[in-house]
Every structure is written in structure tokens, then in C-alpha cells.
Amino acid sequence: MLKLNVKNEISRLRAVVLGTxxxxxxxxxxxxxxxxxxxxxxxxxxYPLEEDMVKEMEAVAAVFKKYNVKVYRPELIENCNQIFARDIAFVIDDVFVKANILPDREVELEALQYVIDQINPVKVIRPPEEVHIEGGDVMLWNDYIFIGTYRGEDYPDYIVARTNTQGVEFIEKTFPHKKVKSFNLRKSQTNPRDNALHLDCCFQPVGKNKAILHKEGFLEEEEYEWLLNYFGKENCFIISKEEMYNMNSNIFSISEDVVISEKNFTRLNTWLRKNGITVEEVPYSEISKQEGLLRCSTMPLIRD
Known part of the structure; x- marks a missing residue:
């Protein structure tokens, strides 16, 4: 049996699903x-070529191997994009939550059935149909669960809006011992520089007490300010529109002092190292063309 445990974004990683x-x-x-x-x-x-993306993902798999992380890969489905493991499910504490994803991505979940079979069935849940929520919008931070959402009445018109207010309410009900804080994100179907597809496209905690933030990703300034104050301005790395577009906030922590980051994120990687964090650099710029990066393609199952 897999004993799931994920309480935050930075505790030492032991087991993870990496897309393919x-x-x-x-x-x-x-x-x-x-x-x-x-x-x-x-x-x-x-648009990125398969062989380039395979190489990029193997570089990440090699880093996990170096740190003795158990890696699960989805079973292969012919002609199917199975890169973004974070979209289809996520773990909160010891509970595996299946996401209600876009209907034509349902098969991606089936490709993980062999992993789900190793989890206590009582700990595997699926929200009701009207609940939309994807793993990229769910950010665990100990007592808190931060959730990206879109509260606009035109929510149904946006294919880039992935988590609705019912999604936020579902998490509040299911995990009553947690403080749930939601953030209204900026969405654009047409301009990737104005689109925060998920919360992890404009925010991610890193290290013991730091965060990467992109102000324009938030529709309500006071919600952005709340995060800035919560982590402390001096602990926040603020990324520009261009850095957000290149997915600088979508790195992935193996522990509080080791992260996997894209090798071209010069400014960010320098800041991380200056703050005592080991940066394992990988090439990931081809995958980033699909508006997802390292956090999007990994789904942690066990952290210490």
C-alpha cells in the first residue's frame, strides 16, 4: 500500500508521478x-516535437533518481498528451483527489489506475460533477490550502478557467481542519502573457519561508498583497510578465533546500542560490510552450 502524505510544497519528496x-x-x-x-x-x-520533450522529461527523471525519489510514470496511451500529471489529480494530506478534468482527458486518469490501486480506496475521492478543480490551482502550505479560481460570471466561456467556486467550496467541506484561501486569477483565451492558467503560473512557495509571485496574475490586488505580506516582501521574488510567460513560478521543490528549475531562468536561479537553495537545472523550454512547466508535470504522492 502507498501511504500518501503531502502537506506542503517543499518537504522532502519520496514518491512522485512524473508525466510522459x-x-x-x-x-x-x-x-x-x-x-x-x-x-x-x-x-x-x-509547437514542440515529441523527441525534444521526451529528452526534457528524462532530464527531470534523472534528477529524481539522483535524490532517490520513487517515480511513477503513467501507462502509455497512444497519441495522447500525458505530460501534465498535476492537472488530473492531487494529494492533500493522505487523500488522493481525482480532478474533474476536461472530458477528453479522462483517459489520462485511467493511465494512473495502477498507482491508484495501491492506495487505500477510502482515501481516493472524486468530487461531484459540478465541481471543477485542477491540481495546478491547489497549493498546500501546512495549515493552509491556497486555491486559484475564477469568480467571473463568464466562467463557462473560458476553457482556461479550470477551478470554479464550487471547487473551492468542495475543498473547504472536505478538509475542514485546513484554512482555505482562494485567489481570483486573470484569464485570457488569446494572450498567454495575460493568462494565469493555474495558481502555480503566478505563485509558488519555495524554501522554508519564501515565495515566487507575479502581481498581474491576480485580478484582485488585495489578494496578491495578502500573499506578499504573509511571506514578507523581503522573502518574495517578483517575476515580470515575460518571466511569467516563460513559467518562472512553475519550478518544483524536492526539499526545502533543493529545487528543479529551468536552466534559462537566470535571474530566478541566481536568487534561489543566493538564498541557500541548491538548483538542479534542466532544459524544459520546449514543454513550456504548452503553458506548463515542472510543477505541472509532477504530482507528489509522498513527502516527509
Whole structure:
């Protein structure tokens, strides 16, 4: 049996699901694009190639091996994008939550069934249908659960809005011992520089008490200010629009003093090292063209 345990973003990682880029399928048509960044690259003819993305993900797998992290990969589905493991499920404490994802991504969850079979069935839950919530919007921080959402009445019109207010309420009800704090995120179907697809596109805690933040990702300034004050201005690394577009907040912590980051994030990686954090650099710029990076493609199962 797998004894799940995830209480925050930074405790020492022991077991993780890492997505796969193998048999990723052909380049999507414009109509099939889920997000404005993929759309941009499909139009430009620069959509990432499978072989490049496979190489990038293997580099991450190698880092996990170096740190003795047990890695589970999804079973292979032909011609299916299975990179973003974080979207389809997430763990809170010792509970495995299946996300209600876009219907045509349901098969991605089936590819993890062999992992789910190792978990106590009582600890596997699925929210009711009207609840939309994806792992990229769920950020654990000990007593807190931070959740990205979109509160606009036009929520149904946005394919880039992935977590609704019912999603926030579901987490509040299911985990009553936690303090749930939600954040209204900026959404754009057309401009990737104005679109915070998930909370981890504009915020992530790192190290013992630090955070990466992007102000414009938040629709309500006081919610951004709340995070800034909670972590303390001096502990926050504020990223620009361009850095947000390149997914600088979407790195991944193996422990409070080790992170995996993209090798081109020069400014961020320098700051992390200055703060005593070991940075394992990997190439991930091809995968980032699909508006997801390291946190999006990993789903922690066990942290100390």
C-alpha cells in the first residue's frame, strides 16, 4: 500500500508521478488548443516535437533518481498528451483527489489506475460533477490550502478557467481542519502573457519561508498583497510578465533546500542560490510552450 502524505510544497519528496511525453500525438489543430500559449506556437509552426520533450522529461527523471525519489510514470496511451500529471489529480494530506478534468482527458486518469490501486480506496475521492478543480490551482502550505479560481460570471466561456467556486467550496467541506484561501486569477483565451492558467503560473512557495509571485496574475490586488505580506516582501521574488510567460513560478521543490528549475531562468536561479537553495537545472523550454512547466508535470504522492 502507498501511504500518501503531502502537506506542503517543499518537504522532502519520496514518491512522485512524473508525466510522459512519449507518443504525444500529432501537433494539435488550432481548434484543439487548450490554452493561448499552445495556440501561439501552433500558429507559428514552433509547437514542440515529441523527441525534444521526451529528452526534457528524462532530464527531470534523472534528477529524481539522483535524490532517490520513487517515480511513477503513467501507462502509455497512444497519441495522447500525458505530460501534465498535476492537472488530473492531487494529494492533500493522505487523500488522493481525482480532478474533474476536461472530458477528453479522462483517459489520462485511467493511465494512473495502477498507482491508484495501491492506495487505500477510502482515501481516493472524486468530487461531484459540478465541481471543477485542477491540481495546478491547489497549493498546500501546512495549515493552509491556497486555491486559484475564477469568480467571473463568464466562467463557462473560458476553457482556461479550470477551478470554479464550487471547487473551492468542495475543498473547504472536505478538509475542514485546513484554512482555505482562494485567489481570483486573470484569464485570457488569446494572450498567454495575460493568462494565469493555474495558481502555480503566478505563485509558488519555495524554501522554508519564501515565495515566487507575479502581481498581474491576480485580478484582485488585495489578494496578491495578502500573499506578499504573509511571506514578507523581503522573502518574495517578483517575476515580470515575460518571466511569467516563460513559467518562472512553475519550478518544483524536492526539499526545502533543493529545487528543479529551468536552466534559462537566470535571474530566478541566481536568487534561489543566493538564498541557500541548491538548483538542479534542466532544459524544459520546449514543454513550456504548452503553458506548463515542472510543477505541472509532477504530482507528489509522498513527502516527509
Amino acid at each position: 511525453a512519449k507518443s504525444n500525438g500529432p501537433t494539435p489543430s488550432l481548434e484543439e488548443a487548450y490554452d493561448p500559449k499552445s495556440l501561439e506556437h501552433i500558429k507559428a509552426g514552433t
